[in-house]
Amino acid sequence: MPSGSTTTAQATDAVSSGPPPELIEASRDETSLRRFLHALPGIDQVGLEQRAAALATRSVKKDAKRWAIDTAISMVDLTTLEGADTPGKVRALTAKARRPDPEYPDVPSVGAVCVYPDLAEVAVRDLEGTGVGVAAVATAFPSGRSNRQVKLADTTMAVEAGATEIDMVIDRGAFLTGRYGRVFEEIQAVKAACGGAHLKVILETGELATYDNVRRASWLALLAGADFIKTSTGKVSPAATLPVTHVMLQAVRDWHALTGEHRGVKPAGGIRNTKDAIRYLVAVREVAGPAWLAPRLFRFGASSLLNDLLMQRRRLLTGHYSGADYVSVD
Numbered sequence: 345m346p347s348g349s350t351t352t353a354q355a356t357d358a359v360s361s362g363p364p365p366e367l368i369e370a371s372r373d374e375t376s377l378r379r380f381l382h383a384l385p386g387i388d389q390v391g392l393e394q395r396a397a398a399l400a401t402r403s404v405k406k407d408a409k410r411w412a413i414d415t416a417i418s419m420v421d422l423t424t425l426e427g428a429d430t431p432g433k434v435r436a437l438t439a440k441a442r443r444p445d446p447e448y449p450d451v452p453s454v455g456a457v458c459v460y461p462d463l464a465e466v467a468v469r470d471l472e473g474t475g476v477g478v479a480a481v482a483t484a485f486p487s488g489r490s491n492r493q494v495k496l497a498d499t500t501m502a503v504e505a506g507a508t509e510i511d512m513v514i515d516r517g518a519f520l521t522g523r524y525g526r527v528f529e530e531i532q533a534v535k536a537a538c539g540g541a542h543l544k545v546i547l548e549t550g551e552l553a554t555y556d557n558v559r560r561a562s563w564l565a566l567l568a569g570a571d572f573i574k575t576s577t578g579k580v581s582p583a584a585t586l587p588v589t590h591v592m593l594q595a596v597r598d599w600h601a602l603t604g605e606h607r608g609v610k611p612a613g614g615i616r617n618t619k620d621a622i623r624y625l626v627a628v629r630e631v632a633g634p635a636w637l638a639p640r641l642f643r644f645g646a647s648s649l650l651n652d653l654l655m656q657r658r659r660l661l662t663g664h665y666s667g668a669d670y671v672s673v674d
Contacts, residue, residue: 612645
């Protein structure tokens with residue numbers, strides 16, 4: 345029982361001890377799943393929020409800050425998910441993803457570009473051979489309000505376009521009304537449709553209401569085969585928060601302790617500046633452990649974060665700020 349307290353493509357270890365009997369039993373049927381999820385230790389809200397706040401005050405020295413900025417850049421899923429997205433906008437994003445700051449070729453590429461399924465092919469073509477992943481949102485993103493056949497077709501379209509990562513949304517209505525088996529089976533079906541692509545499961549934590557629900561949803565997704573668990577679509581407020589991310593990091597840490605498998609975490613939405621990104625990296629190290637300080641196990645879902653990381657990086661190197669136009673995506 346968990347404690348109370350790869351590129352994505354390598355997020356699950358190639359060799360692991362496999363699930364122990366209690367996890368196999370947990371997913372046997374709806375009753376077993378409910379029993380397991382409701383037996384998870386309850387979360388002390390005050391203690392959780394105090395620890396998250398305390399870790400957020402940690403200072404980072406100059407040399408460590410340069411490492412933290414470069415690490416955060418390599419973890420960004422550079423994202424555009426707007427109705428007005430065009431192939432041209434996606435191409436601008438892929439250029440930025442490959443070489444985030446053309447004047448500084450030692451800046452790492454980002455982890456992935458994240459787009460809608462119908463634009464995945466554009467991103468795949470532009471990023472071929474670069475090592476930058478292509479993530480596509482699917483399953484009737486962001487609401488998840490459609491039938492399973494449509495959700496699977498959405499996933500298949502993205503995979504056939506060459507997406508290496510699929511970001512799906514869970515059925516929050518089913519989860520909140522206790523229909524855990526429905527959510528579990530849908531994640532399993534989408535995972536199967538992913539083929540060789542890896543699966544990030546979006547919990548939309550802003551709609552789950554309690555930290556206990558976040559813990560249950562995290563374990564439900566892990567049991568069903570998620571390679572990553574992700575906080576949010578970025579379309580609902582609140583999106584990512586440090587306490588919620590702590591809960592999810594605890595889940596993947598405890599999953600690893602039980603199975604030997606590493607699974608990843610992706611906070612998304614509302615992380616806009618370097619100071620916030622570093623706070624998340626501190627949380628990763630202190631809650632899950634140093635092994636998770638890599639793009640294969642931790643990502644930021646962001647559209648504007650990269651620009652601030654690049655400006656702060658230039659300031660460390662030159663002693664002054666560059667204008668935002670030097671590092672903008674457009």
